[in-house]
Amino acid sequence: MTSTSPAIEAVGLVKRYGDKEALGGVDLSVPAGTVTAVLGPNGAGKTTAVRILSTLSLASAGTARVAGFDVAEHPTEVRRRIGLAAQDATVDPLLTGHENLTMIGELHQMPRRSAKERATELLEQFSLTDAGSRVVSGYSGGMRRRLDLAATLVARPEVLFLDEPTTGLDPRARNELWVVLDSLVGSGTTILLTTQYLEEADRLSDDIVVVDHGHVIARGDARSLKRQVGGDNIGVTVADVATLDDVCAVLARVTGADPVVDRVARTVTAPTTAGVAGLADVANALAASGQQVEDLSLRQPTLDEVFLTLTGSPVDEPDAAQEVVR
Amino acid sequence: MTAPTAPTPSAESTAPTTVPGAPELHPSKGLLHDLWVVARRGLIHMKRQPEQLSDATIQPVMFVVMFAYVFGGAIDVPGGGNYREFLMGGIMAQTLVFTAFGVALSIANDRKNQAVDRFRSLPIARGAVLGGHAVANVIKAILPITIMSITGYVIGWRIRGDLVHTLGAYALMLAFAFGMIWVGVLLGSLVSTPEGVNGIAFVALFPLTFVASTFVPVSSMPGPLKVVAQWNPVTTLADGLRELFGNPNTPVQPGDPWSIAHPVAYTWLWVVGLVVVCAPLAVRAYQRSIAS
Numbered sequence: 001m002t003s004t005s006p007a008i009e010a011v012g013l014v015k016r017y018g019d020k021e022a023l024g025g026v027d028l029s030v031p032a033g034t035v036t037a038v039l040g041p042n043g044a045g046k047t048t049a050v051r052i053l054s055t056l057s058l059a060s061a062g063t064a065r066v067a068g069f070d071v072a073e074h075p076t077e078v079r080r081r082i083g084l085a086a087q088d089a090t091v092d093p094l095l096t097g098h099e100n101l102t103m104i105g106e107l108h109q110m111p112r113r114s115a116k117e118r119a120t121e122l123l124e125q126f127s128l129t130d131a132g133s134r135v136v137s138g139y140s141g142g143m144r145r146r147l148d149l150a151a152t153l154v155a156r157p158e159v160l161f162l163d164e165p166t167t168g169l170d171p172r173a174r175n176e177l178w179v180v181l182d183s184l185v186g187s188g189t190t191i192l193l194t195t196q197y198l199e200e201a202d203r204l205s206d207d208i209v210v211v212d213h214g215h216v217i218a219r220g221d222a223r224s225l226k227r228q229v230g231g232d233n234i235g236v237t238v239a240d241v242a243t244l245d246d247v248c249a250v251l252a253r254v255t256g257a258d259p260v261v262d263r264v265a266r267t268v269t270a271p272t273t274a275g276v277a278g279l280a281d282v283a284n285a286l287a288a289s290g291q292q293v294e295d296l297s298l299r300q301p302t303l304d305e306v307f308l309t310l311t312g313s314p315v316d317e318p319d320a321a322q323e324v325v326r
Numbered sequence: 327m328t329a330p331t332a333p334t335p336s337a338e339s340t341a342p343t344t345v346p347g348a349p350e351l352h353p354s355k356g357l358l359h360d361l362w363v364v365a366r367r368g369l370i371h372m373k374r375q376p377e378q379l380s381d382a383t384i385q386p387v388m389f390v391v392m393f394a395y396v397f398g399g400a401i402d403v404p405g406g407g408n409y410r411e412f413l414m415g416g417i418m419a420q421t422l423v424f425t426a427f428g429v430a431l432s433i434a435n436d437r438k439n440q441a442v443d444r445f446r447s448l449p450i451a452r453g454a455v456l457g458g459h460a461v462a463n464v465i466k467a468i469l470p471i472t473i474m475s476i477t478g479y480v481i482g483w484r485i486r487g488d489l490v491h492t493l494g495a496y497a498l499m500l501a502f503a504f505g506m507i508w509v510g511v512l513l514g515s516l517v518s519t520p521e522g523v524n525g526i527a528f529v530a531l532f533p534l535t536f537v538a539s540t541f542v543p544v545s546s547m548p549g550p551l552k553v554v555a556q557w558n559p560v561t562t563l564a565d566g567l568r569e570l571f572g573n574p575n576t577p578v579q580p581g582d583p584w585s586i587a588h589p590v591a592y593t594w595l596w597v598v599g600l601v602v603v604c605a606p607l608a609v610r611a612y613q614r615s616i617a618s
Contacts, residue, residue: 054447055446055447056443056446056447076354076449079448079449080351080449081351082447084444084447086440086443086444088440090439090440090441090443090444091444092367092439092441092444093439094370094371094374094375095367095370099367099370103363103366103367104444104448106359107360107363107364107445107448107449107450108352108448109352109354109355109359109449110352111352135374151444155351
């Protein structure tokens with residue numbers, strides 16, 4: 001791969017299932033060695049895009065090249081160069097961790113002995129050495145995901161596809177997986193990951209592509225996206241609900257925005273573009289006014305807020321039918 | 327092959343590129359290699375799920391004991407001879423029909439566990455996954471054939487034919503199992519869940535093995551049922567095995583159809599038919615079931 005041509009390039013990808021359009025003309029370009037996150041709610045078309053790019057599914061229209069090869073014309077050449085971690089871990093539940101990785105190595109046409117060595121190496125890298133000789137059906141969700149990720153790396157792929165790598169994991173397992181993904185990001189592999197969490201996209205990727213209903217509705221790095229949606233939110237939780245209005249006034253004065261008051265949760269929230277400095281300003285102003293505050297935080301906008309700003313409507317409830325169609 | 331990486335001046339020119347960030351690209355080892363890797367996985371599954379093997383192990387032994395000792399006393403072989411020896415050909419035939427069930431189950435499970443997607447994202451030779459299932463299941467079929475032979479010996483069944491006929495019997499059994507694999511692939515591809523496979527197997531495969539000379543002579547059955555049984559390949563497989571092993575068998579009556587007069591040839595025709603007609607249909611159904 002020359003570094004000048006993108007590792008993943010899609011032009012006008014369309015996918016129709018009957019009269020339902022899962023993708024409505026998606027363009028993507030991921031430079032080699034970078035990480036792009038495809039951000040969107042359930043049913044947005046994320047998985048469909050990944051399936052087309054990883055040769056599992058044929059596009060109804062449009063073209064895509066991955067690692068220098070057209071996915072429709074040279075699927076085998078593409079498969080030799082990619083790793084795919086599908087949304088649900090697809091490791092074999094009746095095989096041990098080591099057997100799973102060895103089999104995948106052999107199906108990548110590695111000699112059996114090198115496949116076994118590679119399996120041992122990866123199990124160690126993913127802290128699964130002890131579990132490696134056990135059958136996968138006894139693994140926890142987090143272990144299964146780690147093994148799935150290890151499976152994608154067996155043949156040292158040029159391009160990695162990770163479809164919602166942390167969905168369904170508890171916070172601890174998610175954090176562990178993020179640490180693993182961080183190390184991958186640093187290794188020069190091109191990665192396309194899908195996620196429903198802006199936080200995850202922000203943490204792991206260079207670029208973010210926001211999709212909704214099969215269309216790209218925004219793209220850019222996390223910073224520029226957050227600028228588009230009005231930056232972070234400062235949240236204040238008060239101890240006494242009677243002081244809410246006073247706190248609201250302070251927040252309005254400092255941020256210059258119109259804060260949102262939630263009386264039940266005893267919180268006041270206001271957007272800020274000043275980041276931590278804005279938080280410090282609010283803290284100082286609250287201290288000066290002598291308000292008792294229980295919690296003061298700066299947080300990133302949620303996917304909901306991003307969508308509210310970009311599309312004017314909140315995220316659709318996960319549609320069961322769209323979930324099934326992949 | 328366009329190799330994007332520059333050739334490294336390595337002593338081992340066959341060694342894969344190990345430059346960091348460069349993929350390990352290995353030339354394809356061909357269909358047989360990939361097929362065997364997938365088949366080995368099927369054999370590991372068999373080892374780890376002994377309960378799923380019960381229809382090939384415990385169940386036939388149970389049937390042997392039940393029919394040989396519970397019902398056997400009430401059943402007469404028309405041509406005379408020991409019912410227990412008559413029974414073995416039937417039980418072996420029934421067990422081989424259930425080969426289809428095992429295949430269908432593993433195909434449905436693959437789809438449920440999304441193993442299908444995993445395989446399709448790998449650079450595997452075309453047909454290796456299905457071929458791997460077929461090979462694993464032929465090997466799997468050897469187990470019940472062996473168990474049946476031993477169980478039969480214990481209850482007094484003997485091979486009375488010569489070596490050529492005996493080999494012919496075992497060859498027919500393996501060939502029939504191979505044919506049934508494609509029935510299983512078709513079933514597993516058309517039915518979407520492992521539970522559905524269970525249901526279909528019970529309503530379709532089970533009666534198929536009973537409306538036959540499996541346990542009782544066909545001559546005892548009423549009109550229409552008798553006709554079905556006479557043309558049922560399970561009947562001719564059972565009768566064919568009895569003939570080849572030299573066991574007691576229902577004598578051919580004048581007016582019996584060709585299938586009853588020539589059970590071995592008729593069963594071989596079925597095997598050929600299954601492979602020529604059913605296998606391509608099964609492959610197409612399978613490919614449709616995994617495509618998206």
